[in-house]
Amino acid sequence: MTDRKPLVAEIIAVxxxxxxxxxxxxxxxxxxxxxxxxxxxxxxxxxVGDELERxxxxxxxxxxxxxxxxxxxxxxxxxxxxTREAFAEVLGRKxxxxxxxxxxxxxxFARYGFKMTPNNERQADVIEGAEVLRNARGSAPGMFVDNxxxxxxxxxxxxxxxxxxxxxxxxxxxxxxxxGFFMARRQLRVSGLTESAMDDMIAPIYKPYANPTxxxxxxxxxxEVHLTAVSSTADEAQQLVSELSARIEExxxxxxxxxxxxxxxQVVGQLFTTKGLTLxxxxxxxxxxxxxxxxxxPGSSRYFLSGVVAYANQAKIDLLGVPADLIETHxxxxxxxxxxxxxxxxxxxxxxxxxxxxxxxGPDGGTPEKPVGLVYVGLAYxxxxxxxxxxxxxDRERVRELTTTLALDWLRRKIVxx
Amino acid sequence: MTDRKPLVAEIIAVxxxxxxxxxxxxxxxxxxxxxxxxxxxxxxxxxVGDELERxxxxxxxxxxxxxxxxxxxxxxxxxxxxTREAFAEVLGRKxxxxxxxxxxxxxxFARYGFKMTPNNERQADVIEGAEVLRNARGSAPGMFVDNxxxxxxxxxxxxxxxxxxxxxxxxxxxxxxxxGFFMARRQLRVSGLTESAMDDMIAPIYKPYANPTxxxxxxxxxxEVHLTAVSSTADEAQQLVSELSARIEExxxxxxxxxxxxxxxQVVGQLFTTKGLTLxxxxxxxxxxxxxxxxxxPGSSRYFLSGVVAYANQAKIDLLGVPADLIETHxxxxxxxxxxxxxxxxxxxxxxxxxxxxxxxGPDGGTPEKPVGLVYVGLAYxxxxxxxxxxxxxDRERVRELTTTLALDWLRRKIVxx
Numbered sequence: 145m146t147d148r149k150p151l152v153a154e155i156i157a158v159x160x161x162x163x164x165x166x167x168x169x170x171x172x173x174x175x176x177x178x179x180x181x182x183x184x185x186x187x188x189x190x191x192v193g194d195e196l197e198r199x200x201x202x203x204x205x206x207x208x209x210x211x212x213x214x215x216x217x218x219x220x221x222x223x224x225x226x227t228r229e230a231f232a233e234v235l236g237r238k239x240x241x242x243x244x245x246x247x248x249x250x251x252x253f254a255r256y257g258f259k260m261t262p263n264n265e266r267q268a269d270v271i272e273g274a275e276v277l278r279n280a281r282g283s284a285p286g287m288f289v290d291n292x293x294x295x296x297x298x299x300x301x302x303x304x305x306x307x308x309x310x311x312x313x314x315x316x317x318x319x320x321x322x323x324g325f326f327m328a329r330r331q332l333r334v335s336g337l338t339e340s341a342m343d344d345m346i347a348p349i350y351k352p353y354a355n356p357t358x359x360x361x362x363x364x365x366x367x368e369v370h371l372t373a374v375s376s377t378a379d380e381a382q383q384l385v386s387e388l389s390a391r392i393e394e395x396x397x398x399x400x401x402x403x404x405x406x407x408x409x410q411v412v413g414q415l416f417t418t419k420g421l422t423l424x425x426x427x428x429x430x431x432x433x434x435x436x437x438x439x440x441x442p443g444s445s446r447y448f449l450s451g452v453v454a455y456a457n458q459a460k461i462d463l464l465g466v467p468a469d470l471i472e473t474h475x476x477x478x479x480x481x482x483x484x485x486x487x488x489x490x491x492x493x494x495x496x497x498x499x500x501x502x503x504x505x506g507p508d509g510g511t512p513e514k515p516v517g518l519v520y521v522g523l524a525y526x527x528x529x530x531x532x533x534x535x536x537x538x539d540r541e542r543v544r545e546l547t548t549t550l551a552l553d554w555l556r557r558k559i560v561x562x
Numbered sequence: 563m564t565d566r567k568p569l570v571a572e573i574i575a576v577x578x579x580x581x582x583x584x585x586x587x588x589x590x591x592x593x594x595x596x597x598x599x600x601x602x603x604x605x606x607x608x609x610v611g612d613e614l615e616r617x618x619x620x621x622x623x624x625x626x627x628x629x630x631x632x633x634x635x636x637x638x639x640x641x642x643x644x645t646r647e648a649f650a651e652v653l654g655r656k657x658x659x660x661x662x663x664x665x666x667x668x669x670x671f672a673r674y675g676f677k678m679t680p681n682n683e684r685q686a687d688v689i690e691g692a693e694v695l696r697n698a699r700g701s702a703p704g705m706f707v708d709n710x711x712x713x714x715x716x717x718x719x720x721x722x723x724x725x726x727x728x729x730x731x732x733x734x735x736x737x738x739x740x741x742g743f744f745m746a747r748r749q750l751r752v753s754g755l756t757e758s759a760m761d762d763m764i765a766p767i768y769k770p771y772a773n774p775t776x777x778x779x780x781x782x783x784x785x786e787v788h789l790t791a792v793s794s795t796a797d798e799a800q801q802l803v804s805e806l807s808a809r810i811e812e813x814x815x816x817x818x819x820x821x822x823x824x825x826x827x828q829v830v831g832q833l834f835t836t837k838g839l840t841l842x843x844x845x846x847x848x849x850x851x852x853x854x855x856x857x858x859x860p861g862s863s864r865y866f867l868s869g870v871v872a873y874a875n876q877a878k879i880d881l882l883g884v885p886a887d888l889i890e891t892h893x894x895x896x897x898x899x900x901x902x903x904x905x906x907x908x909x910x911x912x913x914x915x916x917x918x919x920x921x922x923x924g925p926d927g928g929t930p931e932k933p934v935g936l937v938y939v940g941l942a943y944x945x946x947x948x949x950x951x952x953x954x955x956x957d958r959e960r961v962r963e964l965t966t967t968l969a970l971d972w973l974r975r976k977i978v979x980x
Contacts (some may be wrong), residue, residue, distance in 0.1 A: 163604050165595035166779050166788065168586050177583035186581045188616055191607040198606055198627065205623060209616065340639055344679050347640075359578045359612075360640065361585075362720075370582065425871070431857025432850035435871040439849025442925050442958055450877030452870050453843070453853040459868030459911055463881065493877060507860050537674065538699065540860055542722065 150374045151184045151322060154206040158218035158227050159301055160193040171216045171306055178310060182318055183325030183374050183381075184212060194224035196233075203234045207294045212318075217301030219284040221264040227298055228269050228287070235291060237272040241265065245276065245285055252283055277313040281305045288317060295321070327374050328356075328381035330389045331405040334367040334396055335553040342367055342396070349391050356388050364545035365408060366401070366553075401556055408552050409437045415559045416447035416497075423555075424495035425451035426464050426485040428476065429503040429519060434548045449493045454485065464488035464500075477502050477514050479531045482522030486531075490524045497559070498524040501551055505543045517543050521551045523558060568792075569602045569740060572624040576636035576645050577719055578611040589634045589717075589724055596728060600736055601743030601792060602630060612642035614651075621652045625712045630736075635719030637702040639682040645716055646687050646705070653709065655690040659683070663694065663703055670701055695731040699723045706735060713739070745792050746774075746799035748807045749823040752785040752814055753971040760785055760814070767809050774806050782963035783826060784819070784971075819974060826970045827855045833977045834865035834915075841973075842913035843869035844882050844903040846894065847921040847937060852966045867911045872903065882906035882918075895920050895932050897949045900940030904949075908942045915977070916942040919969055923961045935961050939969045941976060 155176070157169040169191050176186045187210065192202050199218075206213045218227030232239050245268035253260040267284045270276055277286030277298075282305040289296040297314055299306045334342060339362040346369070350358040356373035369392060373384035393400050401411050416423055425448075427434050435451035438444050454460040457476050461468050465488040466481060474480040482502050490498030503519025510516035517536040522529065534550055536543045573594070575587040587609050594604045605628065610620050617636075624631045636645030650657050663686035671678040685702045688694055695704030695715075700723040707714040715732055717724045752760060757780040764787070768776040774791035787810060791802035811818050819829050834841055843853050843866075853869035856862050872878040875894050879886050883906040884899060892898040900920050908916030921937025928934035935954040940947065952968055954961045 163594065163607065164777065165591050165598065166777060168588060168591060170586060173583050173586060176581065180583065187611055187613065188620065189581065189609040193605055195605065201623060201627065202606065205619060209619065338676065340679050340682060341676070343640055343681065347681075351641075357578075359582075359642075361579045370579070424877075427850075431862070431866075432845075432853030432869055432871065433857075435850025436854045439851075439871070439873065440959070440962075444849070445873055445927075448849075449874040450870065450872050450881060451850055452868065452881065453850065453857070454868050455857065455863055456867040456911075459842075462910060463868060463870065492880060493874075509863075539722065541858070544858075 150325065150327070151211040152187050152209070153179050153184050153212040153214060154188040154190070154210040155186060156199075156202055156206060156213065156215040157189070157191045157301075158194070158199065158215055159191075160224070162191045162217075163193050171301070171303060174303070174307060175214055175216070175310070178315070179212070180327050180329075182322060183327045184318075184322070194218065194226055196226050196230055199226060199230040200233050203230055207234055207291075207296065210294060212295045212297070214297045214299065216299045216306055219267065219286065219298060219300050221261075221267055221283070223263070225266070228266075228271065231287070231289070231296060231298060232271050235271065235289065235296075239269040240272055242268045242270045242276070245270070249283060275317075277309055279305055279309055280312060281308050286313065288314070290321075325374065325376065326378040326381045327372060328378070328385045330371040330385045330403065332369040332371075332389065332392065332396075332400050333402040333405065333408070334369065334399050335401055335408065335549065336399045337367065337396075339367055342399075345395050346392050349395060350388060353388055356385050358388075364542060365549055398557060398560065401553065407441075408549060408556065410441050412552050412556050412559070413438065413441050413444055413447060415556060417443075419559065419562060421496040421559065421562070422447050422449050423497050423499065424449045424489045424493040426489040426498065426500035427451060427453050428455060428460070428485070428501060429505040430501050430544050430548050430551075431455065431505075433544050434499075434501065434551065437548055437552070449495050452489055460485060463492075465492065475514065477504055477518060477520060479520050479522075479533065482520035482531045483524070483529045484522070486522035486524035487529055496525060497555070498522075499551060499555055500524075501547055503543070503547060505540045505547075507540060519543070519547045521547070521554060523555065525558070568743060569629040570605050570627070571597050571602050571630040571632065572606040572608070572628040573604060574617075574620055574624060574631065574633040575607070575609045575719075576612070576617065576633055577609075578642070580609045580635075581611050589719070589721060592721070592725060593632055593634070593728065596733070597630070598790070599745050599747065600740055601745050602736075602740065612636065612644055614644050614648055617644060617648040618651050621648055625652060625709075625714065628712060630713045630715070632715045632717065634717045634724055637685065637704065637716060637718050639679075639685055639701070641681070643684065646684075646689065649705070649707070649714060649716060650689045653689065653707065653714075657687040658690055660686045660688045660694070663688070667701055693735075695727050697723055697727055698730060699726050704731065706732070743792070744794065744796040744799045745790060746796070746803040748789040748803045748821065750787040750789075750807065750810065750814070750818050751820040751823065751826070752787065752817050753819055753826065753967065754817045755785065755814075757785055760787075760817075763813050764810050767813060768806060771806055774803050776806075782960060783967055816975065816978070819971065825855075825859075826967060826974065828859050830970050830974050830977070831856065831859050831862055831865060833974065835861075837977065837980060839914040839977070839980070840865050840867050841915050841917065842867045842907045842911040844907040844916065844918035845869060845871050846873060846878070846903070846919060847923040848919050848962050848966050849873065849923075851962050852917075852919065852969065855966055855970070867913050870907055878903060881910075883910065893932065895922055895936060895938065897938050897940075897951065900938035900949045901942070901947045902940070904940030904942035905947055914943060915973070916940075917969060917973055918942075919965055921961070921965060923958045923965075925958060937961070937965045939965070939972060941973065943976070
């Protein structure tokens with residue numbers, strides 16, 4: 145184990161359009177991945193508009209806290225492009241117009257047959273003492289400043305200019321300054337437990353570790369446990385992650401469905417493909433969502449034969465062969481109908497396994513006996529048929545997503561044992 | 563028009579998972595839209611991990627600059643949920659455990675048949691003097707603090723909890739404090755045109771207007787034109803938007819499918835319901851996505867009878883009655899098979915309209931004659947059957963989403979004329 149602390153980065157995205165309801169900053173996801181690969185942790189991201197005072201405030205805070213500060217955007221020719229001015233103010237340095245850059249800009253414009261308008265000259269302003277980063281795909285150059293305690297990196301906002309400049313100009317500089325630091329990650333995906341129940345089981349295991357760090361995420365497609373280790377060698381970082389992961393996996397047992405971030409539908413697909421089995425679906429309340437999730441995965445045609453979305457009762461009778469009197473006696477949302485749907489789709493298609501869902505997604509259609517969120521899942525394989533019942537709290541989207549997750553997870557646990 | 567300055571907000575998203583390469587903060591897009599509707603400008607967004615010191619730094623900066631500070635996330639039961647502590651530190655106030663909230667938490671756990679683990683008790687900690695915001699869809703309550711110069715609002719991270727709490731608990735409080743500033747919006751949704759073709763048609767119309775502002779977005783579910791007007795009265799803001807919108811709608815004609823932000827699947831559902839028609843689907847390459855999108859909408863059972871996801875050729879034959887020799891002669895991806903699928907599902911289900919899709923979503927399965935992205939859509943109604951053919955560029959997800967959008971849009975244009 146190393147006791148060197150990983151370098152810490154903060155990322156600042158500049159641009160008023162990123163403060164509208166319509167656009168999210170995605171440059172930072174790319175930069176985070178690149179920095180993580182170098183063993184540099186991203187600890188804060190900010191999005192700020194074209195407003196000098198807030199920008200200066202933001203940059204000053206970041207420079208005070210972080211080893212690396214990367215800003216994207218605000219390097220263009222217009223008057224609201226203020227990133228150069230803001231960094232210069234934080235550093236207490238002057239902006240100097242570079243004759244070399246000016247000449248390059250003039251040639252660039254001439255090459256495309258345009259006349260350079262005067263506002264473009266601002267792109268030739270360089271902070272005193274900064275290294276200029278060449279822009280292979282646009283006009284605004286970037287800057288790299290090392291003030292002794294923090295590296296400050298200014299990149300253009302358009303993604304293709306930003307990524308190219310990062311790879312060509314920034315990566316070599318970071319590698320040179322930051323050798324022998326490696327990060328390893330592991331992502332466990334977990335089903336069948338609530339977040340707090342899982343945390344009770346594994347907190348005593350991961351809490352004593354400062355390295356790897358552990359993060360827990362919860363969503364409609366299950367729980368995720370992210371482990372991240374840093375070390376001075378890649379092998380050791382991997383070793384640290386593997387050791388803690390093995391202990392957590394042991395505690396969680398078959399609730400862990402994936403060790404590499406694969407989604408449940410990928411895991412189900414791999415199981416069916418490996419075992420040479422085929423699957424057909426009969427969906428009522430999930431309305432095609434289960435088929436959609438399975439067929440999101442390339443290659444799903446290897447095991448997935450077909451699905452029927454039997455929304456109307458008559459469709460359950462006509463397309464799945466569910467006996468009409470079964471629906472009349474027990475209701476369309478019942479264990480009996482779920483099992484009959486599973487058997488029906490299996491027989492109609494000749495699939496090895498038939499999986500069926502019937503339930504009440506809401507917001508309408510609930511009754512005191514059969515409230516919104518009541519779902520039955522039927523599973524037919526060989527000469528057996530089974531069902532499970534869940535009462536799912538929440539709205540239509542949640543009921544549909546969670547029903548799909550619970551049904552696929554039940555299927556996974558059954559097939560694993562075949 | 564008013565010359566009052568709009569209030570300024572900053573948004574802080576809390577959670578280490580938002581600092582990985584895998585997750586972007588999207589809550590802030592929703593919050594920005596809501597705040598903009600109240601005439602409140604968002605000037606800075608930050609994402610910070612589960613780390614007390616940086617969080618305090620971030621909150622302190624925001625509280626010093628903004629009229630409204632909203633934090634999302636970090637209110638859960640685990641030890642890295644530190645939002646409560648961070649705001650308490652910035653405010654110099656204590657956290658007090660609320661017996662009321664504790665009791666509510668216990669009842670919530672009992673209702674779902676779980677035992678409450680001790681870590682959940684932290685969710686009952688309230689900042690001295692804060693108003694508690696009820697969480698209708700989860701366990702962690704929010705908080706609302708007015709320190710005289712800044713409103714501080716703490717919301718849970720999961721989007722459905724956050725949005726519900728914002729609408730039920732935060733909006734009324736903000737409205738009360740912030741009268742006399744009105745914003746009106748209109749969202750036109752458009753299909754059947756490329757972004758640049760549409761802009762050529764409407765730029766001469768909207769360019770002369772500074773108020774309303776016009777924003778154009780492009781995505782897999784079509785194009786969007788957003789108009790936003792501000793004024794000192796609600797009526798005037800509405801009037802400004804309506805005037806410009808009418809001119810744009812006239813230029814775009816029936817390419818505009820929605821004037822209120824409704825999705826294509828909602829518009830299709832309304833058309834079928836109004837006209838008293840029923841629909842059934844036969845999907846191959848979209849794998850249930852079309853049925854999923856239609857049944858996302860509550861009440862879709864009024865017109866949507868059933869769908870068949872006929873992934874395997876045998877399923878097209880068995881479940882849809884497509885003649886085997888038709889598949890052999892023309893291939894499964896062909897105009898003939900698309901039409902036969904549409905007729906087949908219509909006959910099997912007795913629906914008024916049968917819509918079918920067959921195509922190659924990729925990444926595998928393409929040939930020089932039938933490349934990835936080739937799709938045929940079939941439409942059967944009355945005694946007529948038609949097809950259309952598209953060649954869609956892009957990856958699997960893009961082909962599936964765009965096929966669904968194009969097919970539903972074709973359906974819309976057909977049904978509008980019935």
